[in-house]
Amino acid sequence: MGARTHFFSRVRPRRPPHPVYGGRPRATAPGGSVGSPFTSGSPARRPCVTASRRLDTRGLEKRGTGTMESGPAIFAGVVFALFGAGLLVWTTTRVRHGRPVALGVSPVASATVASVAAVVALGLGAWCLTQV
Numbered sequence: 435m436g437a438r439t440h441f442f443s444r445v446r447p448r449r450p451p452h453p454v455y456g457g458r459p460r461a462t463a464p465g466g467s468v469g470s471p472f473t474s475g476s477p478a479r480r481p482c483v484t485a486s487r488r489l490d491t492r493g494l495e496k497r498g499t500g501t502m503e504s505g506p507a508i509f510a511g512v513v514f515a516l517f518g519a520g521l522l523v524w525t526t527t528r529v530r531h532g533r534p535v536a537l538g539v540s541p542v543a544s545a546t547v548a549s550v551a552a553v554v555a556l557g558l559g560a561w562c563l564t565q566v
Contacts (some may be wrong), residue, residue: 504566511562518555525549 525548528535536544 507562507565511559511566513559514555514562515559518552518557518559521548521555522552525552 525535525545529541529545534541534544535548
């Protein structure tokens with residue numbers, strides 16, 4: 435049986451010295467300035483990402499100006515707008531033909547509730563699309 439060794443106490447092999455810099459550690463880039471860990475061809479570099487904040491006219495940070503917020507807002511706005519427009523067209527068509535909007539309910543009450551729901555959906559759709 436051998437002696438038990440701790441994980442951190444193992445001896446690691448030394449790396450051979452760098453062919454250009456020899457055995458001394460390199461603190462600066464070859465031009466004399468401190469080099470960046472990411473080069474222009476590095477896959478980890480993201481040149482399109484900015485750290486700047488978007489401010490409105492009052493100097494306050496804008497909300498909902500990024501691409502991650504605009505996608506769901508556009509989708510929700512379009513869904514609400516299409517639903518509201520479709521419900522409004524359907525209600526108008528049913529009322530013009532003299533048919534009930536909902537069975538077993540007063541024609542005036544059902545047309546009113548359906549029209550209010552359609553206008554609310556259109557308003558929500560417009561609000562979502564203005565938040566983009």
